[in-house]
Amino acid sequence: MKPKSFAYVRPDSVEEAVDLLAQHGEDARIIAGGQSLMAMLNLRLVEPSILVDISQLKELSEIGVRDGAVEVGASVTQARLLAWPELKARAPFIALALPWVGHFQTRNRGTVCGSIAHADPSSELPLSLRLLGGEVVLRSKKGSRKVKAEAFQQGLLTTARRPDELITAVRFPVGVGAEGAGFREVARRHGDFAIVAVGAVKVAGSIRVAVGGVADRPGLLELPAGGSEAERRQAIEDFAWELGGYDDIHASARYRRDLVRRLAPIIISEAA
Ligand SMILES: Cc1cc2nc3c(=O)[nH]c(=O)nc-3n(C[C@H](O)[C@H](O)[C@H](O)COP(=O)(O)OP(=O)(O)OC[C@H]3O[C@@H](n4cnc5c(N)ncnc54)[C@H](O)[C@@H]3O)c2cc1C
Incomplete structure (x- = not known):
């Protein structure tokens, strides 16, 4: 099957992305790596009128340690996090679980935040976020908020994200798992x-x-x-x-x- 036709926008900034979400609400979908969304579009499980592509946003491309957590921006692919030289020392559990996420081809495009946004009950990254006690950073035109892992995923493919919110990053507490x-x-x-x-x-x-x-x-x-x-x-x-x-x-x-x-x-x- 082919997807229903949609408009495609590649914003130049996070501000522009959240403006688009505020404007279009439930009719808009973020596309990051497209590794889950493309299949859902083709099967017509979702029929957005506009796709907002955040995969090239520089503002969201960082991996770093901030306020006691490894913060992973929303355009960081799973492959980039896996290749991050500090991964084993800072987030040893993620280093163990990430190689199990799909194949290297899907990890080259699929993002860490996209997997958490998608909220598949079998996915390794939502499990990791819950186990490590991490949190999700969300932004809309109204401001930013952080949601703890236990409150974020609410069921099968269902999260606490509101339609006008963009996940800008996820945060994994530093060092959890270093003892074993x-x-x-x-x-x-x-x-x-x-x-x-x-x-x-x-x-x-x-x-x-x-x-x-x-x-x-x-x-x-x-x-x-x-x-x-x-x-x-x-x-x-x-x-x-x-x-x-x-x-x-x-x-x-x-x-x-x-x-x-x-x-x-x-x-x-x-x-x-
Ligand atoms: C062959 C194959 C095997 C796979 N195997 C596995 C596996 O073993 N384990 C596993 O966990 N996954 C697996 N996946 C899925 C893969 O990990 C996806 O990359 C991931 O689930 C979604 O990330 P993405 O960046 O591609 O998101 P997309 O497909 O672009 O988006 C997925 C959903 O999240 C939303 N979204 C994405 N980013 C944001 C954001 N920043 N803010 C708000 N909403 C957002 C989108 O609107 C969409 O609803 C597999 C995929 C394929 C094709």
């Missing part, structure tokens, strides 16, 4: 979306575990680092049931919960 981190996912082939993905980090006396692909958004479990094996198993069991799960052509809800039970203990011991 693990990540693993099960997919039909490497580069496919995860059926289930599990990440864990050790943070001052506790182990934080995040799971993607089971519920409609990444779920989070916090465990005391020193708990017994039996307590840990029970907590994972309860967590798997809490996440629920869904059946689709790839896997049943039951299989997804079983993957959580099997992967979580491995990843927790890697992080610990």
